[in-house]
């Protein structure tokens with residue numbers, strides 16, 4: 001299976017965009033174990049579909065990528081891609097100056113730091129100029145957000161980005177067509193492994209936030225059983241196949257935000273849930289921006305399934 005992992009911020013807040021340093025360390029320990037090849041996004045998408053390979057991506061360009069993630073990844077010899085919001089470089093993730101409920105405002109890397117990371121082999125991809133939901137902008141603004149961000153990266157770093165990530169995963173047919181004119185590959189938040197027939201403008205990813213519970217569950221089980229932690233981490237990876245299979249069985253539209261909410265519900269957070277016919281919990285879903293996005297169903301231990309559309 002080929003899959004692209006999405007990370008945002010390595011910080012202790014526990015927010016939907018955050019992973020703790022200790023959880024990230026566990027991910028790195030497994031990713032460097034050699035059980036799966038870790039490639040750049042472009043190499044992964046060029047690899048045979050049957051390969052077991054992963055690409056690591058970080059959205060938004062947080063300063064903590066430079067402080068926490070990049071040194072660990074470099075030490076492990078793992079390539080990564082960082083999607084930056086060019087008008088916000090050196091500022092914060094307060095997109096549009098509007099606070100987002102539950103999302104911490106954190107500093108973003110400046111161009112000097114991005115230049116150093118680029119020289120160290122980190123791929124710098126585009127994530128628009130100002131991080132809008134592109135489905136809410138007109139065509140001229142959308143084109144400016146896409147092309148303008150590529151221009152800014154090329155001006156600052158001397159290399160035009162070939163990869164892009166849609167803010168909030170927001171895209172429609174028009175936006176996808178625009179992105180295809182500007183970038184070789186455009187990444188979504190659709191929660192799926194990379195299939196054999198991946199579209200250049202609709203590359204799915206797996207949000208790593210989801211894997212902290214899997215990792216913890218397996219590590220806890222390992223501690224109880226006194227078994228090899230790494231074996232269990234591999235088991236965690238294999239569960240992705242189950243998630244993917246669940247999605248393929250007609251539960252399409254499994255988005256990272258839905259999975260997050262299911263995870264939070266599972267951790268005991270009050271989310272106004274209700275119980276469905278099968279005795280499984282369903283809850284109204286909120287995306288990053290606080291909008292209700294659909295229904296989530298806890299489909300079994302470690303596997304989240306969702307129905308309904310998400311932004």
Ligand SMILES: [Zn+2]
Nearest residue numbers: 059060167168
């Ligand atoms: Zn983003």
